[in-house]
């Protein structure tokens with residue numbers, strides 16, 4: 001029976017089973033047993049096929065830069081993954097790949113290359129950036145003597161509005177760095193509007209985007225957005241740790257950067273490639289393609305887009321249930337004592353990351369009460385360098401961040417909500433008896 005409360009549909013039972021079977025440890029920890037893991041913003045569930053592909057290619061000693069049969073295979077693995085990253089995931093027909101151990105390394109490198117190559121007197125970024133992009137812009141500005149301009153957030157929605165970014169851009173802006181989605185509140189920025197507006201003020205402005213918290217939740221289209229760089233991290237996107245990727249526009253790829261002198265100007269690869277990481281990314285793309293409705297004969301980007309839309313629909317359905325409840329269980333909006341931050345009802349502007357607090361309990365204490373109930377979530381507090389600036393900008397003292405993934409179920413959301421209601425009641429009872437003062 002359809003429920004009028006919901007606009008978005010969960011996966012069919014069959015698709016839900018497939019999603020859960022495809023990932024390791026979706027309902028338990030290998031040592032401590034059953035648990036609900038709602039901390040995918042810190043590192044997502046691991047796709048079995050990605051881990052297996054990574055392990056398989058790690059077994060081989062061969063250098064990919066040889067002419068033997070195995071080396072040729074490794075080269076093919078890399079070429080396929082480069083196409084998967086640039087064209088299939090990032091939506092660019094002409095971008096160039098750069099790799100590093102982490103997304104943070106890429107954010108710093110890109111900011112520095114832009115500041116050193118592109119004339120200007122100011123760099124524009126936003127107050128909600130992760131430190132790896134914010135500090136990178138600040139470092140590049142400091143190194144080259146430029147002014148750092150910081151766009152403000154709207155505390156009601158958790159977004160940086162395009163107008164606010166455009167306001168800061170002028171003819172002397174060196175580059176704009178803006179994140180795709182907030183790692184604290186899940187709010188998704190209108191990157192296209194920000195880039196278009198900024199380039200009305202400065203035609204040809206270089207624009208780069210940290211998509212680390214968005215890549216696993218939605219379709220990206222680098223060409224349509226007109227970006228010069230799009231950065232993401234596989235360990236938040238179903239795959240393994242130890243790699244970050246950036247898709248670079250052709251003009252960005254030609255800026256002076258660290259490079260072996262004998263390689264063409266647009267090459268960013270530096271040192272031996274890692275076939276196992278590439279194989280793991282292609283396994284992720286295979287999986288996303290298989291989650292959509294497009295037949296196997298369809299083109300890979302089309303299949304990926306269809307799969308990612310199906311994933312997003314299920315995640316948005318989980319989001320709705322988090323907010324409005326499941327069955328008789330109240331949602332976060334309806335539980336007395338719970339306060340949801342940046343609660344935007346337009347869920348097209350939200351990825352599945354929710355920030356909330358419970359009256360009368362500190363965030364760290366709340367996280368350990370959830371852990372005692374076998375639910376993993378995490379706090380974002382003002383004492384952490386990873387959240388202080390963003391929380392202050394949003395007027396939040398501290399919050400608990402809950403970040404499920406598409407392989408989570410409605411039942412898990414229901415259990416999380418029931419535990420939340422109990423913890424909120426306990427906190428209220430503690431406060432009224434004076435226990436928690």
Ligand SMILES: Cc1ncc(COP(=O)(O)O)c(C=O)c1O
Nearest residue numbers: 102103104130132183212213233
């Ligand atoms: C939005 C955002 N950007 C960048 C990073 C840094 O990624 P990495 O750990 O790969 O450096 C994170 C990590 O949480 C993030 O959430």
